[in-house]
Amino acid sequence: MTNLDPRSMIATAGLMSAFMVIVLLFMRRNYPPSIRGIGAWAVAPMLWLVSSSFFSTRHVMHEWLSVLLANLLLLLGSTTYYMGTRSFFGHPTTWRPWSRVIAGTMLMLVVFTYWLPHYALRLGLFTAVMSALYAAQLRFMLRHGGRSFPARLVQAVLALHLAVLATRLVTVITGQAGTDLMAPSLFQTFYIGAYTLTVLMLPIGAVLLATDRVRTELEHLATHDSLTQALNRRALLQRCEEELERARRYGDGPAIMMLDLDNFKAVNDTRGHQHGDAVLAYFADRVRQALRRPDHLGRYGGEEFMVLLPRTDAEAARRVAQRIHAALSTGHPLDCQVSIGLTGWKGPDDTLDAMLSRADAALYRAKELGRNQTVEA
Template sequence: MNVLDPRTAIVLISAMSALMALVLWALKRSYPPSIQGPGRWAQALLIIVVGGVLAASRGQLPEILTTAVPNFLLSWGVYGLYAGTQRFHGVRPATWRWLGTIAAVVLGTMWFTWGDPNYAARLRLITALMAVMFSVHAWFIVRQGMGSFSRWLTVGVLAYIAAIQLVRLATTFFLPTGDTILNATPQHALFIASFSVSILLFSVGAVLMAGDRLRAELELLATRDSLTNTLTRRYMDEACAIELERSHRTGQPLALLMMDLDHFKAINDTHGHQAGDRVLVDFATKVQSRLRNKDLLGRFGGEEFALLLPNTPLDAALQVAERIRAACAPHGKEVGCTVSIGVTLSLPQNDSMDKLLARADAALYQAKNAGRNRVVAG
């Protein structure tokens, strides 16, 4: 029976890991800094490459460089994949705790290499550690939420590797293990080949997860104003059309508030544009804190904002407007602006988005002409 040479299989793992490390490193360079993880994944794969090359060099290098060092590097690389996933999800890795665990296991393998030589015991220690790390890694992703193919693929691969490690651990009690990692037993070759394929599939899953994150961020940028984190004018136009159609279908009123900060240009001229930006952000924050989940706040440009209030009658919309006006008035020497607000309500029949916006703009214009810092219904 022809069995895959373990040295060849290890070289295969290293080649696959190096290739995927390059892919992930390229992603790190091209993706925005907000997407953490690809760089750590790339580093981890390169560590696995070095560990694999050293392990495959048994007989050509000093024994410590082909046993203890590879054990540490391979374990540290597998942990690095987990740490990269934690960074990807905004979680700070518990590096020192895992480093201590890995160091303890590697010291154990060193004892079973030179103190009380026992390859089966060494294999059990490393295999058990790998099974734990892959299982913890998979469970971490599950806890973050499963909602895409990339996550299912990655979790599936991690669970598969963990299962393979557990099977490998079990076989050490009733099948021959040999005395080195290069033993050409069928089960040993199978485990190494499975590990190499799994590392490749994990890397593919990581690339897909990063791609999903990038698409989500691009969608966010397309719908959110970068300064105030309110909705963009384009999104608000679409939302207004949808809500207006729903209002006509259900008979529920739809209120629209057009809000404009008074004398905002004077803030920029007197205090600078950074102060003006802070005023806009502060205004958006104050308004958002007074809204329901279904209410939509958008920035129409400059210092003008629009607020959609679904299922809201005129008297309730006016109350909301007055609360906003009162909350946003600056106090004492605080740098800020008052706000003028025009309020309108959708008509039961034959109303359009353009007509709704025109009525709200007209009401806002009346509020400005009447002396600003007031609410006018139109």
């Protein structure tokens, strides 16, 4: 293992970075713009690629290229990856504090390269700064990354590389870090091998995170109405069938509400369809706020909506209907009135078609009685 050439390993890291740049740039061009951070993720391995090229010229090119610029690009690449991760998860980028860290680090590297040349101090300083950066990324991922496989992969890579960096710091403190990056040794091989693996696995993690987000968005588009973000009719009826199947096994059935906005056609005719769309979106949002966590709101068609209330008796369903009426009478410019037809599960022989028919009949009865009320069937 100690016979491995550090230059060859660094060149391998550069080739891996080049490959991931191509992959991420392709994704940046073809993935939806709603998926943020891919651009920064593509820039990071690009910086790592150039950094690896300069590291490979150690003792061939001038130190300001093979030491200072190489370390600067490595640090910039890792920071850019972190900023891409923050952007991907919808958090503001924090370049200002890290730019100060980068500037201070480079100033000290200049000192330890030219004025007070000391390889171990230079190595220890840079390793400590990289450790702080990876620790910040790991902390962010643990707090905001979730539990998906791509997030866990990135967390594992960051944690393992932090362990490598900690080991490197120990070798610096104990005087076993060597005297040069290109000096073959067990510790150098271990560190450069870990670096090579990291610059490959972090972009792979980014690719998997973005791909998983695309899959999630496509699933959302397939099951939700684009205007109101309520479930579409097919997805809602599927949830209803699943809930009825569960009710037949355990005995506590759901309630169903059919909701229809009163005089909505007049809103479209007098205010325009754009205003009507705003009313529908506002209506769906207010209804969601009145529902409980397990309840499901779906757009049944046009201005008609449906609510599935799992494991809900008549009394509890009436309270939900009252909250919906109250939520739509707050004095907001987009406030509207709604008629509601409500029905509950009648037992194991009850079917979804029968429940929909009863709820629909109750809805029309609410319209006949003057609208803006709930009728139970």
